[in-house]
Amino acid sequence: MSADAIRFLRRGEVITYRVSNPMQTVLDYLRLEERSRGTKEGCNEGDCGACTVALGRLVDGRVVYEPANACILLMGHLHGRELVTVDDLAQGDRLHPVQQAMVDEHGSQCGFCTPGFVMSLWTLHHAGRKPDRQAIVDQLAGNLCRCTGYRPIIAAAEKSCTGEASDAWATLSREIGVQLAMLDDETDILCGRPDSFVALPAKADTLLDLYSRNPDATIVAGATDVGLWITKQLRSLPKIIHTGRVKALHAVSERTATISIGAAVTYAEAEKLLGSISVDIAEVLRRIGSKQVRTSGTVGGNIANGSPIGDMPPILIALGARINLRKLADQRIIELEDYFLDYGKQDRLAGELLWRIDIPKLNSNERFFAHKISKRFDQDISSVMAAFKFIMAGRTIGGARLAFGGMAATPRRARETEAALIGLKIDAPETWDQAIATLAKDFTPLSDMRASSHYRMETAQALLRKALEELVYGHEVRLVGPPRKEAWA
Ligand SMILES: Cc1cc2nc3c(=O)[nH]c(=O)nc-3n(C[C@H](O)[C@H](O)[C@H](O)COP(=O)(O)OP(=O)(O)OC[C@H]3O[C@@H](n4cnc5c(N)ncnc54)[C@H](O)[C@@H]3O)c2cc1C
């Protein structure tokens, strides 16, 4: 069975919408078609949060609301979801508790950022738990304000996000859940013509078949990269195939030695399981983009895009991850590190999809460290991303996998340095220098707007030294300041 329109929930009604322009963003739909102009366009690239809307979906039978950047969200992403925007919140003259708290705490000055903040806070209002200050700051990392200095907005969050949602959505939660459940069917969707379409296959076979017949189509998962091709690079993408409805691509499983995640699993969905491998992974995940980006963006997209500065590939390569690629009935499994051939060139055939990522867990004699270095703490692309796995033989390094982003044209291992580390005694720091210096043989990093070549090399070497120190002391060694984490020993 197939359909030629998407269906989503809006203000209590199911909207059936034929997408005529595959690249149409939700922001354009709201402002230009629905004429709901409360949602603002700021940067148009997912960075400022002015366009934040909330998407509702069913998770284990419960309606969950997550923030998303409407400027890079495509209409296809709305299928099966509830769309809530800032225009919907006030009931006549009565403001929503989040809006009222923003007024009471003086959380708005020029007002341009305010609709986005209100919607981020609205999803926090519905989170079902009272956030501490750190949770509020994490929630707001993707919303920028030039006027208020944030303090009053945090005060508004503390006042209105109490763990108990009190609004029409809370009252109607059961009915909304029933409506969303009805939209969650196995119908494949294709809007458009053979030369220009947006497809949302629900069945794995339909997805594989469609892409093999249209290898020139653009695969879209969360569109946190592809969205910018549309809004910033003004590329024409006449054929778009969404992966998000195929259940197999959302599978997450844990076995004794491995964690497997489907290619369409978002950061938000993967966060808990991947973070359980190492606290450093949990910390890097918390710093990828913003809440809005992590709600939509996928680990699979971070790999498939082939970027040399994606945060996940170095982590996954250091852990020894493998990927499963599929084209129709053919599938192959390769080491993730072999996927990255050269700048902009990956080992993926025409019509072939990234399907699954298999990630080995750590053995008891293995120690793992990952560090993201960027100009800003939140919502920034790495200048250097480093991930290290040490295989210990007592207090001697028996083996190592060191992977870096931002140091070469692809995410890559430092193989010469790995070899130089073998046999080093962690209690003899005077023997480390030569191994650390070997990084200069592995990499000749570029200078660009994010960092100079010299800075990148110094940083990579300092991060390796820091990891070796952490092996010795068993807790995090900060380059500046006191240890922050619990000892792992
Ligand atoms: C504001 C902002 C902040 C960001 N911050 C970070 C950051 O801190 N760290 C970081 O690493 N990245 C960051 N990014 C980049 C982006 O969020 C990530 O690369 C993300 O993982 C991409 O996933 P996606 O699902 O959105 O991919 P999409 O944009 O949907 O796709 C990305 C690429 O992968 C391809 N693709 C997706 N799925 C498949 C599949 N199953 N098979 C084959 N090809 C596929 C697409 O065709 C496209 O080429 C940021 C982006 C924005 C907008």
Ligand code: FES
């Ligand atoms: S307009 Fe800035 S994030 Fe969308």
Ligand code: FES
């Ligand atoms: S109130 Fe002016 S940008 Fe936030």
